[in-house]
Amino acid sequence: MTNRLFVFSVLLGLTIGTASAQDAKAVLQSASTAMGTATLKSVQYSGAGWNAAVGQSFGPDADWPRFEVTSYTRTIDYDARSSREELTRRQGSYPGRGGGGTPLQGEQRQTSIVSGNYAWNLQGNNTNPAPDAAEVRQLEIWLTPHGFLKAALAGNATAVSFAVAGPSQPGMTQGGRRMTVVSFTSGKYRVNGTINDQNLVELVQTRIANPVLGDMLYETRFSEYRDFGGVKFPTVLHTHQADPRLNPGHNAMEIRVTSVQPNVSVAALTVPDAVRQATVTPLRVESQKLANGLWLVGGGTHNSVAVEFRDYVAVVEAPLNEERSVAVIGEVRKLVPGKTIRYLVNTHHHFDHLGGVRTYAAEGATIITHRGNREFYEQVVFYPAPRTLAPDRLATFFPLFSPQRDVDMETVNQKYVLSDGVRTMDVYPVTGLAHNSTMLMAYLPTEKILVNADLYSPPARGAQPPAAPTPSMVALYQNIQRLKLDVAQHVPIHGQVGPMDEFLRIVGKPSN
Ligand SMILES: [Zn+2]
Numbered sequence: 472m473t474n475r476l477f478v479f480s481v482l483l484g485l486t487i488g489t490a491s492a493q494d495a496k497a498v499l500q501s502a503s504t505a506m507g508t509a510t511l512k513s514v515q516y517s518g519a520g521w522n523a524a525v526g527q528s529f530g531p532d533a534d535w536p537r538f539e540v541t542s543y544t545r546t547i548d549y550d551a552r553s554s555r556e557e558l559t560r561r562q563g564s565y566p567g568r569g570g571g572g573t574p575l576q577g578e579q580r581q582t583s584i585v586s587g588n589y590a591w592n593l594q595g596n597n598t599n600p601a602p603d604a605a606e607v608r609q610l611e612i613w614l615t616p617h618g619f620l621k622a623a624l625a626g627n628a629t630a631v632s633f634a635v636a637g638p639s640q641p642g643m644t645q646g647g648r649r650m651t652v653v654s655f656t657s658g659k660y661r662v663n664g665t666i667n668d669q670n671l672v673e674l675v676q677t678r679i680a681n682p683v684l685g686d687m688l689y690e691t692r693f694s695e696y697r698d699f700g701g702v703k704f705p706t707v708l709h710t711h712q713a714d715p716r717l718n719p720g721h722n723a724m725e726i727r728v729t730s731v732q733p734n735v736s737v738a739a740l741t742v743p744d745a746v747r748q749a750t751v752t753p754l755r756v757e758s759q760k761l762a763n764g765l766w767l768v769g770g771g772t773h774n775s776v777a778v779e780f781r782d783y784v785a786v787v788e789a790p791l792n793e794e795r796s797v798a799v800i801g802e803v804r805k806l807v808p809g810k811t812i813r814y815l816v817n818t819h820h821h822f823d824h825l826g827g828v829r830t831y832a833a834e835g836a837t838i839i840t841h842r843g844n845r846e847f848y849e850q851v852v853f854y855p856a857p858r859t860l861a862p863d864r865l866a867t868f869f870p871l872f873s874p875q876r877d878v879d880m881e882t883v884n885q886k887y888v889l890s891d892g893v894r895t896m897d898v899y900p901v902t903g904l905a906h907n908s909t910m911l912m913a914y915l916p917t918e919k920i921l922v923n924a925d926l927y928s929p930p931a932r933g934a935q936p937p938a939a940p941t942p943s944m945v946a947l948y949q950n951i952q953r954l955k956l957d958v959a960q961h962v963p964i965h966g967q968v969g970p971m972d973e974f975l976r977i978v979g980k981p982s983n
């Protein structure tokens with residue numbers, strides 16, 4: 472015990488008792504009896520509340536953007552290891568700022584299912600296999616109060632008990648009550664559950680892999696328990712994803728439960744054939760030459776743009792994760808043999824646009840981002856936080872990596888220019904957006920090409936252009952005017968390249 476922790480413990484009157492596996496079993500059994508877990512084979516609970524788009528905050532220091540959940544129903548069959556979660560959501564009165572579909576137009580229905588090792592989503596009458604999601608959805612069954620007790624009783628659980636006489640510790644203890652934290656391991660995940668002096672599960676915590684945050688905290692607090700036909704169930708479920716010390720925004724969902732049906736007959740969640748046969752979509756990289764020394768590197772949901780300069784290459788955007796970035800870097804090396812990637816331009820901090828930035832830092836690239844992101848990138852994204860679940864190159868090959876000493880970061884406030892005298896790329900902040908407060912775009916004046924993320928994707932060939940421009944399109948237009956950019960072609964991070972006159976028609980402005 473360090474001195475500081477010791478002093479802290481004395482001040483709070485904290486006593487910590489380590490207990491054996493037998494103690495864990497006894498605590499779990501008491502909780503199981505009090506909560507009615509042993510006879511609970513299945514459960515269906517319903518309510519309403521809100522959920523949020525994790526990794527899609529408006530600014531790097533903001534909470535995840537929320538949506539109103541008007542109806543929510545979850546059905547779990549513990550023995551079958553199956554769960555079906557259905558919700559309807561709308562923007563409601565939550566501010567329409569941030570990404571992840573914000574602001575929602577009308578109502579959106581989401582159904583996500585896991586059964587054993589298979590996961591899928593329903594969208595209208597369509598079944599969409601989601602093999603990538605199966606592992607975490609399976610884990611999420613054991614993160615519910617009764618699921619936790621069942622899994623901990625079946626596994627090799629250990630317990631530590633606490634009593635705190637001092638001020639409340641959020642999520643852990645409240646003045647003077649004795650709490651026991653019981654832990655077990657499920658696959659590669661360690662799950663901790665806090666059981667209070669009423670033998671109720673108050674909090675379940677684990678960590679899941681996240682390309683931006685590493686081992687990301689994932690917890691749900693359970694409160695206001697009520698009795699439903701002999702089964703105790705919390706009526707408030709409040710979920711956090713990410714760590715409030717790193718990011719004040721971390722609230723992922725809150726559901727207020729209005730009805731609980733223990734042991735509902737669960738029509739077996741038969742796995743559709745399409746789901747059984749589905750495999751994880753293989754990673755695809757396809758490049759398209761836009762001009763001499765300039766390529767769109769696509770083939771997936773997010774593009775990157777490779778720009779060759781006399782002595783080096785600059786890449787715009789490192790989306791999704793390390794796997795994608797390693798493949799894109801491989802393609803860039805083929806396109807431009809013998810030159811190193813010296814710069815990586817990151818358009819904004821949304822996790823699907825940021826997940827590969829650490830891979831480029833491990834390559835020694837200088838990261839160009841908005842000035843407003845500096846603190847978040849230094850203190851969170853490049854911070855050597857634990858990455859045991861999915862170690863990346865930066866964590867594995869450079870364990871002594873220091874964000875302040877080892878990351879070359881160029882932050883943009885007004886304009887940042889990369890030039891070798893022949894080719895020039897200007898990087899500008901995009902102002903006045905509801906999507907993101909710290910957004911950059913890249914402009915190549917010679918080629919008259921503008922690269923944007925999430926603001927404008929030209930309509931697919933033959934597709935009907937949108938009837939009205941989105942607020943992001945209007946804001947992009949205003950930024951083009953403000954900066955007097957002469958744009959001929961739009962190169963988006965999502966979708967395909969398109970001409971400026973089409974954009975002008977959509978935003979309802981005359982082409983000159
Ligand atoms: Zn975004």
Ligand SMILES: [Zn+2]
Binds near residue numbers: 823824924925
């Ligand atoms: Zn995007």
